[in-house]
Amino acid sequence: MADAEGRLVFADEKPPADGGIAAAMPPWRILVVDDDADVHEATRFALKGLLILGRPLEFLHAHSGAEALAVLRREADVAVVLLDVVMETPDAGLRIVSAIREELQLTNLRIVLRTGQPGQAPEMDAISRYDINDYKTKNELTRNKLFTTVTAALRSYDQLRRLDASRSGLEKVIAASNDMMTRPGLKSFAEGIILQIASLIGVAAEGLVCACINRNLAIKGALPSVEVIAAAGRFSDYIEKSLDDIAEPRIANALRQSLRERRNLVTPHSVTLFFATPDHHAYAVFIDSDQPIRPPDQNLLHMFCTNMSLCAQNIQLVATLREQAFFDRLANLPNRSAMLRELDRAIDGEQGPSLALALIDIDQFSAVNDLLGHPYGDQLLRAIAQRMIHDFPGCFVARVAGDVFGLMGRREQLTPETIERMFSVPFTIDQVDHPLTVSTGIVHLRDVQGDGSDCIQDAYIALKRAKAGGLGGHAYYSESIANETRDRNxxxxxxxxxxxxxxxxxxxxxxxxxxxxxxxxxxxxxxxxxxxxxxxxxxxxxxxxxxxxxxxxxxxxxxxxxxxxxxxxxxxxxxxxxxxxxxxxxxxxxxxxxxxxxxxxxxxxxxxxxxxxxxxxxxxxxxxxxxxxxxxxxxxxxxxxxxxxxxxxxxxxxxxxxxxxxxxxxxxxxxxxxxxxxxxxxxxxxxxxxxxxxxxxxxxxxxxxxxxxxxxxxxxxxxxxxxxxxxxxxxxxxxxxxxxxxxxxxxxxxxxx
The missing domain is CATH 3.20.20.450 (EAL domain)
Known part of the structure; x- marks a missing residue:
């Protein structure tokens, strides 16, 4: 109740019990804003030693509007403000509310207005306009009612924070999934899991990832040798070592149990997540935490785990697609895209001026397909590819078009004579010798103005000139040939x-x-x-x-x-x-x-x-x-x-x-x-x-x-x-x-x- 002057006093009431000690749980931070020092003292006395929602209270104090805003700018995680309406001015409290919501953008912070006299209460439209969560006259706030008001405000604040955490966590799960899909190979996938989980729950990346090579053996209970394929923090020394080499039994046991039972394990200070892929790989991820993992974070981890299991199923598909993007399966060679990538690297590298690109076109190959059939033509292409690899060691060999091969290597190695010598011996297909001639266009990388795409284009210009001269011809790219081509274009x-x-x-x-x-x-x-x-x-x-x-x-x-x-x-x-x-x-x-x-x-x-x-x-x-x-x-x-x-x-x-x-x-x-x-x-x-x-x-x-x-x-x-x-x-x-x-x-x- 309030005394004759409106100051806050408390009846002799027993505070509600909240049970237990919330050790290691951070306190709720409450800011008391009032120009009356007695109100600060009475509020602190009324709520001293109480637990609300399992956590203790911590009080911050301000005696003016300016001081209150300074505290909120400086201090983080303030949950509730107990704010006097009338201080240095009649509307000081409402001005503070406006600054909190509009300037500081503290939308989750709960605001409880307190005033000494009922006539000083704000109008209803002001309460709605300024996003005020509760309003009490000071003589209403007995000890029990103050506890009830603060508890309701803290519960509302906690729910809003959980909603934000869930939304943020969901965004992180989606972002993590997208990131994981771009990681090539199992090791990068494993490293990514460590970083994403640690980021998701806000802990240091003190984790281990272990791979089980054969999931069928794990299902039968015979866990094979497990290797650490990625690790972070103080566990980094365990990379590429066996699970048996881990010195801390609780970590090794958690990983074994998760792999054997194929499920997630959550303890107060750690989480071990299980992932499996259709290609018989199984993973267990141990994440250590120096504080209890909250239930909302546990839910996020389970959601992440489900998402990563789906994501892991696509890792092999992504790797296959990446391989197909740069590999020609018919000739078992890199393709045009791979050649472009290598040319870009070579042109930007120190050895670029000493290298050359040769495009080799098989003369009358379409006639071979028409007369002898495509299977025969495919065999011939594979035989040509293998001979190129053998006869031009150190060169990058690719199939850049249907019957056009690319060779990138040292200039002195890629000459018309060396290429003609390679095709001087017939190719034996189905026990029949098949002689071939080729047309060759050669460009020296030092003469290329541009990137790999320009280099291939220049080589094609030379190849076209070679083909214009008849079968078995060759030509080097030159500026004059390029000018003629540009003139024709x-x-x-x-x-x-x-x-x-x-x-x-x-x-x-x-x-x-x-x-x-x-x-x-x-x-x-x-x-x-x-x-x-x-x-x-x-x-x-x-x-x-x-x-x-x-x-x-x-x-x-x-x-x-x-x-x-x-x-x-x-x-x-x-x-x-x-x-x-x-x-x-x-x-x-x-x-x-x-x-x-x-x-x-x-x-x-x-x-x-x-x-x-x-x-x-x-x-x-x-x-x-x-x-x-x-x-x-x-x-x-x-x-x-x-x-x-x-x-x-x-x-x-x-x-x-x-x-x-x-x-x-x-x-x-x-x-x-x-x-x-x-x-x-x-x-x-x-x-x-x-x-x-x-x-x-x-x-x-x-x-x-x-x-x-x-x-x-x-x-x-x-x-x-x-x-x-x-x-x-x-x-x-x-x-x-x-x-x-x-x-x-x-x-x-x-x-x-």
Missing amino acids: RMRVALHRALTQGGQLYPVFQPQQDLSTGQVIGLEALTRWRTDEGIHISPNQFIPVAEQTALIVPIGEWILRHALRVQETLHGLGHTDLRMSVNVSAVQLRQPDFLTMLDRVLDATPIAPEHLELEITESVAALGIAQVLSLLDAIRARGVAIAIDDFGTGFSSLSYLHRLPADRLKIDRSFIHTLESGQGGRIAEMVVPLGHHLGMKVLAEGVETAQQLERLRALGCDEIQGFLLARPMIADDLVAWLAAFHPDDGAPQAGAS
């Missing part, structure tokens, strides 16, 4: 832009003449490229780039549409007997929808298919005779004629040529230019009757002189095309040229476009 980008934006690509047409009548009987449509700056790009430059990048497919459809549109105009002007010849590359014919594209273009024009001729080269032989015959038969079935262009420059044989369903044979200009010499005449003498014998018309390209024309007449050639008749011209010039052309007067000349 720039041209590819510019060509794509020219195609998509329009206006730069345009068609030209070169007339073809029948030698027997002198009439113009056809036109060849050709593609030209003039940039926005007015620069003409030679077809010899951009057509190969278009074929290498498959841009020739949309370009081929584009020129076909334009050619038929011009032919439609010419037919309207009375030139109804002209055929239109359009070049088609092997890349276009390889497209599965080529015939669909052809039908689509033919359906969009009134020009009859009989007025269209598609020119192919002997390179279509690479598609295979069966596919080529089927495709050409389907084209001719639509009424479209077939011409074989640039005859004599390809690689087809006569036996292949006579089977092609073609209507016209075009002699390449390279043979026409030598007609005035004896050798050129001999070739033309063979080609003209050959074409006639195969039932084809023969057309000579590149005719530029009257002497060449007369020689072709004498040989019986049917048709000509070349500058002697007319240069390629745009459609408007072609219309004027045709109007002025008279067979008996000679051909009018149009300027080249």
Whole structure:
């Protein structure tokens, strides 16, 4: 009760019993804030020697608002504040509450307001607004009621702290699980368990981890030899020793019991956790603690244990995935990713300038797979891998692509001669010798500007140059080769832009003449490229780039549409007997929808298919005779004629040529230019009757002189095309040229476009 002046006094009451002594349990810290010294003394006297929730009390004192805030900034773990409402000002207590919640962010701290007079009580909205947990007048606080109020406040504080601990512990369990999943190998996994458990319950990492190699024996009760695979603190000396070497029996016994009984053990000052994995590994983790492990922490450890058991099941999977990420299982070699990693290390290392990378491409390996089957090809790749490892000791060997191997080693070790020597001996597969040739691209790491990815790219640039020279070639990376490659890439980008934006690509047409009548009987449509700056790009430059990048497919459809549109105009002007010849590359014919594209273009024009001729080269032989015959038969079935262009420059044989369903044979200009010499005449003498014998018309390209024309007449050639008749011209010039052309007067000349 309160005296006449409102000071706190206590009736003669017996305090509630709380039973027992909570030795080693930290006390509850209570801050008394009041400007009356007697209140401090009375509060301390009333609660002296009592246990609340099994723990003693410790009092802190402040006699003003400023002093109270200073104490709270300085002292940790204050559980309850007994706060006078009126001190230096009428609202001093409420100001302190506001600072506690908003400035100090002490949300778990319980606040009990005390006041001497009922009229000084704060309004209800103030209690709600300032997060005040209880309010008492001082004359209400008898000893028993003060005990009850403080107990309720401490219980609330303890519950809030436990909720925070559980939330924080759960976050740690999740974080620990994520961390453990990234640790490669059992030892790292074990070390991680020690650190995570110690962090989880806030103790020093004084732990042991022991591995049981065969869990089946442990289940049967015959515990095998157990080794300490990770340890910390004062137990570090036990790493890689047997469990029998542990000098402290309580630790060794706890580990044995946990492994044998396959369960967790918790004592007041230690915890031993059990983990097992599907691959027959079992672990026991002993954690020593200098204070009792609280029940909430024990629950967290059990939760962690369950989580780690699930996590441990994935350790082997993670290791397998990591191995697969850097290992090629077919060749039993590191893969491209592993090579990139090694190159990065080498480029950054001291020995980088003395090293080289060689990319080795097996010539015609796809043909081996097609002819002998993929199992045979797989055996061949494994044999190559083993020979590389044997013949290039100290080198890093990897399979970086399907039939491309990478060797990284000393420059003097990786030369075209040493690599060629390795492949000079045939590989024996299924008791049959299989000789091989390879194309090799080599780059010295000192010449690489960048990382491992740039290094491989440079080696591929050299390899591409080597393959361009034929089978069994080699090339070193150099800046000039890189510049050529960059120029081709720039041209590819510019060509794509020219195609998509329009206006730069345009068609030209070169007339073809029948030698027997002198009439113009056809036109060849050709593609030209003039940039926005007015620069003409030679077809010899951009057509190969278009074929290498498959841009020739949309370009081929584009020129076909334009050619038929011009032919439609010419037919309207009375030139109804002209055929239109359009070049088609092997890349276009390889497209599965080529015939669909052809039908689509033919359906969009009134020009009859009989007025269209598609020119192919002997390179279509690479598609295979069966596919080529089927495709050409389907084209001719639509009424479209077939011409074989640039005859004599390809690689087809006569036996292949006579089977092609073609209507016209075009002699390449390279043979026409030598007609005035004896050798050129001999070739033309063979080609003209050959074409006639195969039932084809023969057309000579590149005719530029009257002497060449007369020689072709004498040989019986049917048709000509070349500058002697007319240069390629745009459609408007072609219309004027045709109007002025008279067979008996000679051909009018149009300027080249």
